[in-house]
Amino acid sequence: MNIVPAPRPPGRPRSAAVDTAIIETVLRLLEGGASMGELSMERIAREAGVGKATVYRRWPGKEALMLDVMRSLDEPGPAPAGVSLRDDLVTVVEFIRRRALAKRNSAILRAVVGHVQDHPDLWQEYHDTVIQGRRETLLTVLRQGMERGEIRADQDVELIADLFVGPMLARAVLHEWRELPEGLTERIVDTVLEGVRLPG
Amino acid sequence: MNIVPAPRPPGRPRSAAVDTAIIETVLRLLEGGASMGELSMERIAREAGVGKATVYRRWPGKEALMLDVMRSLDEPGPAPAGVSLRDDLVTVVEFIRRRALAKRNSAILRAVVGHVQDHPDLWQEYHDTVIQGRRETLLTVLRQGMERGEIRADQDVELIADLFVGPMLARAVLHEWRELPEGLTERIVDTVLEGVRLPG
């Protein structure tokens, strides 16, 4: 099996604190309203109180650094209890609301969305790291509901998923100044479940 | 009343063709995947085949130029027939779908969304020019439906509006690679109207 015992290389080891300091600085700058294009490696190093070479020693360029910034956002998603469909949906959508409320996350979402075109793999990483897992959870919840006959199965599950997350995302991305008040999640979930039409 | 007969100023008049050529160039570049931060006045002038001074003679800076680019997108919104609530909703949402399909519009939406933080008035202009009118139309349709007792009035009309536009926007902005197929509008409208829950 050629097990390599991970021989510590000679010399002074790299400081893990520096890694996190750099990534944290990028997050702070994005949070403060900077767009990705405005972040220069030079400025990142300066604001992190770090030599430029120290940054380039770790990442070959801005794109690679940003990928690690994305990865640092990974966070365990919610685990729906699986008891009530309605409660599971609330759990998932409420998670989105809380994430969007964190300035950090929505700032980065906007930063990434604004650069989808130029850096496709950046979006891919964000998608895989931040979005995909949650969406899978939601799809699972919906499929369970379909199998139990609690929700209609005559529509694409992806479409139904968008019905639940779309409103919250639209508010977060498009009307970011608008509030995402407590209780919004429940209102969205219940209204989508019950429908808007009156049985008149 | 001191009516000034708009005396033509002396000298060579400005070419209107140059105005549109510059704005069109910006749109073309955005459409081609450039983000706002990557558009330099220098590059815009170069690609438009125009002297830099010619650009600065018209706009004091990039922000002002972008504002006029936004304004050039103004387009009469749909006029719902007012006969059927369902058809009116389809009209409004379908208009969003068609706009999002036009690469030009969604590229600019992303470009603007990505720079909300740094240029708030840019977003304001986009909001007023492109979004506001359509949303008013939608809110009017919904209020009509409420008065007629066709849809529930126990929820905020703004929330209900987001239920209809959110899914389409989420697809356009977040999953821009995903298709917005013909018929998607009707499926969204009908499903939101009827609800997702089965009357089991």
Add this chain to the structure above:
DNA sequence: CCGTTTCGATACGGACCCGTCTCGTATCGA
């Protein structure tokens, strides 16, 4: 024809950034 302004082109100084490299110092294993 003449004064005025716009046109494309381009030069200018100043600013920032890129990625590499070199300092002197610090921190590790041997």
Add this chain to the structure above:
DNA sequence: TCGATACGAGACGGGTCCGTATCGAAACGG
């Protein structure tokens, strides 16, 4: 103690961009 590497700081050449200024040519009114 010694070799190796990382550290902050910053110099370096080469690039782009900013906003202004200056060309000669062109397009207008008088």
